Amino acid sequence: MALDKPYLDVPGTTIFDAEQSRKGYWLNQFCTSLMKPENRARFLAGERAYLDQWPMSEQQKLAVLARDLNRCIALGGNIYFLARIGATDGKSFQQMAGSMTGMSEEEYRAMMVAGGRSPEGNRVLGEEGDAQPHNQPQGEASRMFREAGCLARAKNGGA
Amino acid sequence: MALDKPYLDVPGTTIFDAEQSRKGYWLNQFCTSLMKPENRARFLAGERAYLDQWPMSEQQKLAVLARDLNRCIALGGNIYFLARIGATDGKSFQQMAGSMTGMSEEEYRAMMVAGGRSPEGNRVLGEEGDAQPHNQPQGEASRMFREAGCLARAKNGGA
Amino acid sequence: MAKITASVYTSHVPAIGVAIDGGKTAEPYWAPLFAGYEPSKQWIEANRPDVVFLVYNDHATAFNLDLIPTFAIGTGAEFAVADEGWGPRPVPKVVGHPELASHIAQSVIQDDFDLTLVNRMEVDHGLTVPLSLMFGQPEAWPCKVIPFAVNVVQYPVPSGARCFALGQAIRRAVESFDDNLNVQIWGTGGMSHQLQGARAGLINADWDNRFLDRLIADPAGLSKVPHIHYVREAGSEGIELVMWLIARGAMADVAGGPAPTLKHRFYHVPASNTAVGHLILENNV
Amino acid sequence: MAKITASVYTSHVPAIGVAIDGGKTAEPYWAPLFAGYEPSKQWIEANRPDVVFLVYNDHATAFNLDLIPTFAIGTGAEFAVADEGWGPRPVPKVVGHPELASHIAQSVIQDDFDLTLVNRMEVDHGLTVPLSLMFGQPEAWPCKVIPFAVNVVQYPVPSGARCFALGQAIRRAVESFDDNLNVQIWGTGGMSHQLQGARAGLINADWDNRFLDRLIADPAGLSKVPHIHYVREAGSEGIELVMWLIARGAMADVAGGPAPTLKHRFYHVPASNTAVGHLILENNV
Numbered sequence A, B: 001m002a003l004d005k006p007y008l009d010v011p012g013t014t015i016f017d018a019e020q021s022r023k024g025y026w027l028n029q030f031c032t033s034l035m036k037p038e039n040r041a042r043f044l045a046g047e048r049a050y051l052d053q054w055p056m057s058e059q060q061k062l063a064v065l066a067r068d069l070n071r072c073i074a075l076g077g078n079i080y081f082l083a084r085i086g087a088t089d090g091k092s093f094q095q096m097a098g099s100m101t102g103m104s105e106e107e108y109r110a111m112m113v114a115g116g117r118s119p120e121g122n123r124v125l126g127e128e129g130d131a132q133p134h135n136q137p138q139g140e141a142s143r144m145f146r147e148a149g150c151l152a153r154a155k156n157g158g159a
Numbered sequence C, D: 001m002a003k004i005t006a007s008v009y010t011s012h013v014p015a016i017g018v019a020i021d022g023g024k025t026a027e028p029y030w031a032p033l034f035a036g037y038e039p040s041k042q043w044i045e046a047n048r049p050d051v052v053f054l055v056y057n058d059h060a061t062a063f064n065l066d067l068i069p070t071f072a073i074g075t076g077a078e079f080a081v082a083d084e085g086w087g088p089r090p091v092p093k094v095v096g097h098p099e100l101a102s103h104i105a106q107s108v109i110q111d112d113f114d115l116t117l118v119n120r121m122e123v124d125h126g127l128t129v130p131l132s133l134m135f136g137q138p139e140a141w142p143c144k145v146i147p148f149a150v151n152v153v154q155y156p157v158p159s160g161a162r163c164f165a166l167g168q169a170i171r172r173a174v175e176s177f178d179d180n181l182n183v184q185i186w187g188t189g190g191m192s193h194q195l196q197g198a199r200a201g202l203i204n205a206d207w208d209n210r211f212l213d214r215l216i217a218d219p220a221g222l223s224k225v226p227h228i229h230y231v232r233e234a235g236s237e238g239i240e241l242v243m244w245l246i247a248r249g250a251m252a253d254v255a256g257g258p259a260p261t262l263k264h265r266f267y268h269v270p271a272s273n274t275a276v277g278h279l280i281l282e283n284n285v
């Protein structure tokens, strides 16, 4: 029988295991290249051209170009590798982490100063916490997003 | 109390442990550089100049220039690293190993074809085998060496 | 004879390094955190180690996906400070202790721990931020440092029990070194934090404080907690806390000696995304 | 379910590779040696593995003194053939089995073996000579290969007992892989040889043959032989034989199953500086 993966039911969380690592190998190695200042400069000077030198999937390249870290992680990226992209953009770990929640930078920072995200309702998929899939995205953006969704559904006759 | 080194009393044998490794670090890393064909060519084109690019001791450099593998090993070299020098010279492992015994290439090869060196008398320092320090060098060369020594001693009045 | 005199535990949040390097330690956001390390600076001034055996994890810096050691010990003479993407931190290079490091490696490998020996690597915030927190901003670090990197990035990471047993082997190794050396062992990383996904920013102060309680009083029991508990309760990056068990395993009481003295305990939220925990335990032998 | 069906043991002398690559296998010096592998080629033709888990040591090729892993498992998709100084051997590249390799790594790390995972490395004669001996000179190797490199170059090297225990963990790992795969485990290196100093050329045929006897019939006892015996009796490079205990530990009888069948046994002196030993053991489950 296959090895146990007891970590698949934690909401909003991807454990970087051998399977993710295989999927994300070139994405992560591209990120490693950004540890050299000359590579950071070359990447910023022409992102698409720089990415095209790596045997990454098109999806991975688009996720990098969009700075969509959640998508990067779904495609095998690991946050410590992906942080090289943020560093290249001059972003902090807090800005990067916050960007994955849908919250604005200010909202995320305020959540942290207030003691951080509670584990309540966020331990197992299917509970009611703010990190559960059905509660995404979070923050002010989400209210706008949901309202837009409602309007759209209303327009389409409620489908 | 310090860690046990039970391998210090084996005649004609240097175990490559952390202490040897520290001593031979740059000597061995120089050898590693010879895994690239362009470095082999550069080394052969100017051995001293190539060696001077490495923070090796003068003794280590002289031992390399002399292709004295026993001396290289005493100075921290390890045979698998030193083999890169032999490879650069187009020598086989048998030629390299034989060169450390004092035997000629033919003598060493003949010993191997006849079943190799016996372990008898060669297990512990102070026995009477052919690998013991007081029986060096080995082979035809040694007889000439000893005769030359006798002549020299006779000339100097037996000192 | 070399002796492990104390163990120090601390988070190693990169933003703390940024705050120190940028002269922001007195700002309202940071002042309470750095105040918590003032007693530690005084303590270490009075209890200067010859060598710190510093357990940390590399954050995809020295090791990328080409090669991932579970346990790597730095046996080199010195270690440069890495450029993690923002340029290298303006801190002194790290000077190793090759003789003691090789001695420990030899001893624990013979004790069935399958280390990777590393003579050349760059060290990242995981190693340098704890040094900055304890020693401030000196021209040169006031002691030698043996970097000991643990894989907590790609699963499977070593279990808490394995880490705790390794600490015990390290203690035996240090005590069989002939020179008189005052050695401290530091366990770094954690406490609760998650840097990814919709659950980023998770902090579990209750769990963290119970972890501190048990690390002091029941480390053997604590070492049996499976990884999944760390992930669920302390966030995906909270798994770094297994490294504290290496330092704790090296204390005298685990080998039947007297209990250590708690010299300092501190807990603060937040530093960037992370809860900061800190302990100093002194051996009484 | 994947299954370990057999184990193969063989020396991996570089000169054997030179003889094969140079078309010298029929020369009087070499003919008796290659004759000893003819039954093995027939056997493996009839017992083609899907994957070979190939235990060998790197000879300062992929790993130099910058970084020395005790145990390194190749989890990459392919591995290039190294230039060891004479130019790369003209043999096919080695194709890995990343899924099975990662699965084994995950399982044995959770079993407290502290592996280093390697996605990119070149493989040297230690790995390619056994492939040539068993498969001859094909266009492409007829199976996937998981390289497993053991440090036997810089002391301390892992003990025989540690290697034997690791083999048992590898067996458990392979058997928990879902796909149906015929897996062989090969242990390579040895037998008696010494490549250095006044004692170069040491061969101990008695000791080697007792080693073969005990590897077949009493591997647990054999695994307790300390390193110094290998060095004194089988030469400084004879220590490579500890790697055979990894393959032997993975056989069914060690876990309480039936004894394996000895399909082939061969011993020859010399190949260059070295005594050549070779065994094939088939599992009966």
Ligand SMILES: [Fe+3]
Residues within 6 Å of the ligand: C012, C057, C059, C126, C189, C190, C240
């Ligand atoms: Fe960290």
Ligand SMILES: [Fe+3]
Residues within 6 Å of the ligand: D012, D057, D059, D126, D189, D190, D240
């Ligand atoms: Fe070998």
